[in-house]
Amino acid sequence: MTMDNHAARKAAVYEAALQLIARGVSPAAMTIQQLADTAGIGKGTVYGYFSSKEEILQGLAEYCFARENERIRVLFADCCTLAGLEERAVAYLQDIASNRMGDYKMIAQALGTTGRCESVPACADELRDIMRTLLIRLQAAGEIDPAVSLEYCCTAIFSAVVGGLIGLCFTAECGIQSALPENLKMMLHRTLQVQQ
Amino acid sequence: MTMDNHAARKAAVYEAALQLIARGVSPAAMTIQQLADTAGIGKGTVYGYFSSKEEILQGLAEYCFARENERIRVLFADCCTLAGLEERAVAYLQDIASNRMGDYKMIAQALGTTGRCESVPACADELRDIMRTLLIRLQAAGEIDPAVSLEYCCTAIFSAVVGGLIGLCFTAECGIQSALPENLKMMLHRTLQVQQ
Numbered sequence: 001m002t003m004d005n006h007a008a009r010k011a012a013v014y015e016a017a018l019q020l021i022a023r024g025v026s027p028a029a030m031t032i033q034q035l036a037d038t039a040g041i042g043k044g045t046v047y048g049y050f051s052s053k054e055e056i057l058q059g060l061a062e063y064c065f066a067r068e069n070e071r072i073r074v075l076f077a078d079c080c081t082l083a084g085l086e087e088r089a090v091a092y093l094q095d096i097a098s099n100r101m102g103d104y105k106m107i108a109q110a111l112g113t114t115g116r117c118e119s120v121p122a123c124a125d126e127l128r129d130i131m132r133t134l135l136i137r138l139q140a141a142g143e144i145d146p147a148v149s150l151e152y153c154c155t156a157i158f159s160a161v162v163g164g165l166i167g168l169c170f171t172a173e174c175g176i177q178s179a180l181p182e183n184l185k186m187m188l189h190r191t192l193q194v195q196q
Numbered sequence: 197m198t199m200d201n202h203a204a205r206k207a208a209v210y211e212a213a214l215q216l217i218a219r220g221v222s223p224a225a226m227t228i229q230q231l232a233d234t235a236g237i238g239k240g241t242v243y244g245y246f247s248s249k250e251e252i253l254q255g256l257a258e259y260c261f262a263r264e265n266e267r268i269r270v271l272f273a274d275c276c277t278l279a280g281l282e283e284r285a286v287a288y289l290q291d292i293a294s295n296r297m298g299d300y301k302m303i304a305q306a307l308g309t310t311g312r313c314e315s316v317p318a319c320a321d322e323l324r325d326i327m328r329t330l331l332i333r334l335q336a337a338g339e340i341d342p343a344v345s346l347e348y349c350c351t352a353i354f355s356a357v358v359g360g361l362i363g364l365c366f367t368a369e370c371g372i373q374s375a376l377p378e379n380l381k382m383m384l385h386r387t388l389q390v391q392q
Contacts, residue, residue: 148382155379159359166358167351183351186344187387196392 010049012039013056014063021102027057027109061110064103065123069130076134082143082192085134086185093161094181097168104165131157138192145194156191160184206245208235209252210259217298223253223305257306260299261319265326272330278339278388281330282381289357290377293364300361327353340388352387356380 016039020030032053036043050056075088096104111124135153138144144153164184171178212235216226228249232239246252271284292300307320331349334340340349360380367374 149375149379151375152379152382155359155363155376156383158363159355159380159383162358162362163351163355167354179345179347180351183345183348184355186348187352187355190387190391191383195386 006049009041009045010059011063012041013046013049014060015039017056017060018064018100018102018106021106027106032056057106058110061106062123065107065110065127068103068107069123069126072127073130076130079134080137080141080143082138082189085138085143085192086188089157089160089188090164090181090184093164093168093184097165097172101165101169128154142194144192147195148192153192157188160188160191202245205237205241206255207259208237209242209245210256211235213252213256214260214296214298214302217302223302228252253302254306257302258319261303261306261323264299264303265319265322268323269326272326275330276333276337276339278334278385281334281339281388282384285353285356285384286360286377286380289360289364289380293361293368297361297365324350334388338390341390343391344388349388353384356384356387 013035016035017027017030019038020034021027025034030053032046033043035053035056036046039046046056050059072092075092076085079085079088131154132150135144135150139146164180167178167180167184170176171180209231212231213223213226215234216230217223221230226249228242229239231249231252232242235242242252246255268288271288272281275281275284327350328346331340331346335342360376363374363376363380366372367376
């Protein structure tokens with residue numbers, strides 16, 4: 001079997017897991033049988049690719065994280081203004097809150113458990129590189145305050161992302177029309193803008 | 197039995213639960229027997245106050261939340277500058293990250309589950325009142341930009357709190373000496389300050 005085939009078949013199991021999560025099945029309660037049924041393959045076939053559910057969930061987190069990284073890379077590839085960063089970042093958060101919070105919870109859970117200090121995944125490094133490239137470009141263009149460090153910028157963006165996601169999920173679930181998207185853009189703007 | 201006695205005995209059970217959580221026992225795995233043993237009372241006595249573990253955990257979240265509100269109220273009672281808000285907020289987050297993340301996880305979990313839209317606890321309203329009082333005072337003193345809404349200020353502070361707590365816990369666990377506290381202060385400053 002080619003590597004591509006192997007990856008595609010693992011991906012089918014990951015997609016089945018995401019479907020189950022979207023239907024409200026918790027990762028802890030999920031069974032290999034459910035995964036096999038949802039993916040439309042035999043249980044034995046699943047075991048041909050993974051030794052345990054634990055391994056599937058760990059792989060799933062990396063699968064989701066790598067896919068988000070690719071989305072983020074494309075989203076910001078031609079972004080060269082702070083206003084563009086604000087618009088795109090908030091649209092991205094709204095898209096996650098509406099369509100794929102399950103994916104994000106998997107990533108957060110994987111980052112929040114077992115040996116995160118020793119083995120912060122390659123995905124986290126990749127995301128850091130994408131953000132650094134964007135921030136350096138915006139700083140060079142005079143769009144971001146030259147007086148602030150890249151570490152500071154990452155802290156500001158990370159805070160807006162986690163605070164924004166929690167808030168957006170909450171307001172979406174309660175059906176509240178809120179000023180949150182505009183407030184998040186303003187927050188990003190004020191934290192990063194060149195000071196007069 | 198007086199109400200105070202009743203409250204004190206319930207509090208003993210809550211404190212036992214927090215001790216167990218601090219020792220690494222997950223709330224899901226915790227038993228009434230463990231709670232009774234840790235509190236130094238009989239299992240029957242625990243059932244005299246609570247009908248189920250579920251009820252204990254829900255009560256525990258409110259107990260922790262009310263206590264944090266009281267801490268926050270005292271902390272900011274005489275705060276009348278933006279610099280004071282930044283210093284105190286970051287010191288408060290560092291204290292939580294070092295000493296009582298268990299309490300915070302209980303609060304977050306309770307807010308993140310079951311019927312949160314219908315019954316956002318009275319504690320959340322109380323915290324909102326404390327923050328509004330503080331923000332109105334700082335805005336009147338010319339310390340916070342008069343052009344921003346209170347809702348915006350709350351979003352900015354909430355984002356700094358959740359982003360900061362995740363970051364501080366991570367750096368504390370990994371033993372990293374980081375610029376995070378200074379970056380969080382700068383972030384709060386820039387989001388709220390009067391624009392020149």
